[in-house]
Amino acid sequence: MISITNVTKAFNLGSVNEVRALNGVDLEVKDGDFITIIGSNGAGKSTFLNAIAGTFPLDSGRIVLEDQDVTKWPEYKRAALIGRVFQDPLLGTCAGATIEQNLAMAMKRGQRRTLGIGIRARDRAFFKEKLAVLGLGLEERLKTSTGLLSGGQRQALTMLMATLVRPRLLLLDEHTAALDPKTGSMILELTEELVRSQNLTALMVTHNMNQAITLGNRLIMFHRGRIVLDIAGEEKRNLKVDDLLRRFSELRGDEGVSDRMLLC
Amino acid sequence: MTSYALFGALEQGFAYGLMVLGVYLTFRVLDFPDLTVDGSLPLGASVAAVVVTSGHSPVLAILLAGGAGFLAGAITGILNTKFKILHLLASILTMISLYSINLRIMGRPNMSLLGKDTVVDWFQAFSGLPSYVSTPILFAVICSVAVAALIWFLHTEKGFAFLATGDNKQMITSQGVNTDVVIIFGVGLSNALVAMSGALVAQNQGSADVNMGVGTIVAGLASVIVGETVFGDKTISRAFIAALLGSVLYRVAIALALGLKLGSFSFTPSDLNLITALLVIFALVMPRMKRRLLGGVR
Numbered sequence: 001m002i003s004i005t006n007v008t009k010a011f012n013l014g015s016v017n018e019v020r021a022l023n024g025v026d027l028e029v030k031d032g033d034f035i036t037i038i039g040s041n042g043a044g045k046s047t048f049l050n051a052i053a054g055t056f057p058l059d060s061g062r063i064v065l066e067d068q069d070v071t072k073w074p075e076y077k078r079a080a081l082i083g084r085v086f087q088d089p090l091l092g093t094c095a096g097a098t099i100e101q102n103l104a105m106a107m108k109r110g111q112r113r114t115l116g117i118g119i120r121a122r123d124r125a126f127f128k129e130k131l132a133v134l135g136l137g138l139e140e141r142l143k144t145s146t147g148l149l150s151g152g153q154r155q156a157l158t159m160l161m162a163t164l165v166r167p168r169l170l171l172l173d174e175h176t177a178a179l180d181p182k183t184g185s186m187i188l189e190l191t192e193e194l195v196r197s198q199n200l201t202a203l204m205v206t207h208n209m210n211q212a213i214t215l216g217n218r219l220i221m222f223h224r225g226r227i228v229l230d231i232a233g234e235e236k237r238n239l240k241v242d243d244l245l246r247r248f249s250e251l252r253g254d255e256g257v258s259d260r261m262l263l264c
Numbered sequence: 265m266t267s268y269a270l271f272g273a274l275e276q277g278f279a280y281g282l283m284v285l286g287v288y289l290t291f292r293v294l295d296f297p298d299l300t301v302d303g304s305l306p307l308g309a310s311v312a313a314v315v316v317t318s319g320h321s322p323v324l325a326i327l328l329a330g331g332a333g334f335l336a337g338a339i340t341g342i343l344n345t346k347f348k349i350l351h352l353l354a355s356i357l358t359m360i361s362l363y364s365i366n367l368r369i370m371g372r373p374n375m376s377l378l379g380k381d382t383v384v385d386w387f388q389a390f391s392g393l394p395s396y397v398s399t400p401i402l403f404a405v406i407c408s409v410a411v412a413a414l415i416w417f418l419h420t421e422k423g424f425a426f427l428a429t430g431d432n433k434q435m436i437t438s439q440g441v442n443t444d445v446v447i448i449f450g451v452g453l454s455n456a457l458v459a460m461s462g463a464l465v466a467q468n469q470g471s472a473d474v475n476m477g478v479g480t481i482v483a484g485l486a487s488v489i490v491g492e493t494v495f496g497d498k499t500i501s502r503a504f505i506a507a508l509l510g511s512v513l514y515r516v517a518i519a520l521a522l523g524l525k526l527g528s529f530s531f532t533p534s535d536l537n538l539i540t541a542l543l544v545i546f547a548l549v550m551p552r553m554k555r556r557l558l559g560g561v562r
Contacts, residue, residue, distance in 0.1 A: 079440035113421040
């Protein structure tokens, strides 16, 4: 159970570059919800995920995760409850460390790190078992430096790391956008599989309408730092891409500029 | 080069070995260019000089020097992480303050340790070897213990967080590590090593001087680069051993350069900074040149 109340955040307040990125956002997320988030560029989607992760302090509002008010918690402390996968496949893993070292670091998320040896024999067996699920052959390359992997392999590893310790909330920020279509759909399948098997609560930002409709049980749309659309259950299942595009253009209409005009 | 000069170079290389390990820890592991070392080396020497001349144990002197160095490094870390001062500037501020602090500690610009008990004398008496042999051995043993401890540490759970902090802050923060604490502790640890190196140098040369730290960072960096170039840095264990051997190799190279005679021209110790700078440039350019000569392969 996650409740987000009246969250606001502005950048460069008082200057010509002032951006009201989040403008009073409210959201109640039930356990097991898999919510897809859409919206045009600059609508506040990524800022919203970063606000939950604790990347910056809020201007106002409250975030409650699992009955704990985490509004004032720094990012590293919230990490105990949150798993994250970023758009940039290089951000989620440590390039200079080996695959097994990365997994060992992820296994300690939210726990005290000790002066005990970082990787033991039984950890290796566990890592191999987990990596085999990816079907990328990484289980045979435990001692390979992560920097030598492809973007898709690194993103798959990041997915695994984010869920190695079951997170109370999984944040996915356009995590397939930087990958080729085939790798992207592989990561998406992996996402579905992990969310389903661990019964995770997840928020996923995407620019792909099709993904937004087919995945998850709820869909929200951001516009100018606000949630303007919230569709769940039966209504979401019957949703078509055309419906969403129409909603988009309605919103754009009041700005007098459409995607079509921008593309001409 | 005479064997006497070679032993001298070994002695210097291992005496400054702890300093080079400290520089490696900040520059390469934490990706934190730290100039505090120019101040923490004489800090260690000053503390050691005061402790030894007041009649206390020279081992205690080294430990206290390490403690003082840790504090100095931690202050640089705090200036950087808590007050958001650029790492280079933060370290320069600490380094400059240490100049005044070192003068306060000794009460004068330099201090002699002649006639006082030092670890160097102890070990010579214990081993029964001539001092030009016993001293390099003693320092090599101390450095080896430090290398082993560092390698062990970087293979622990906490050590992994260290490696990741210098590599990908976002990643390790998302895994629940407070990188501010890692940086404060890491820069502290690095300067503890540097200050202990200063304490060894002071006990070896029989004096401490506020100006003895000038150019420490360049010598440290030169040693790190020489070590990496010659011995490689494929794994973290190998990299630390390479850094230590780089320190020795660097001092041998300096000794060779000082012994060089071209007609009536010969180098003097005052040319040391120039030679060091040229050595660093050479070591930095060499991998690039090698790549170019081998063709466009990367």
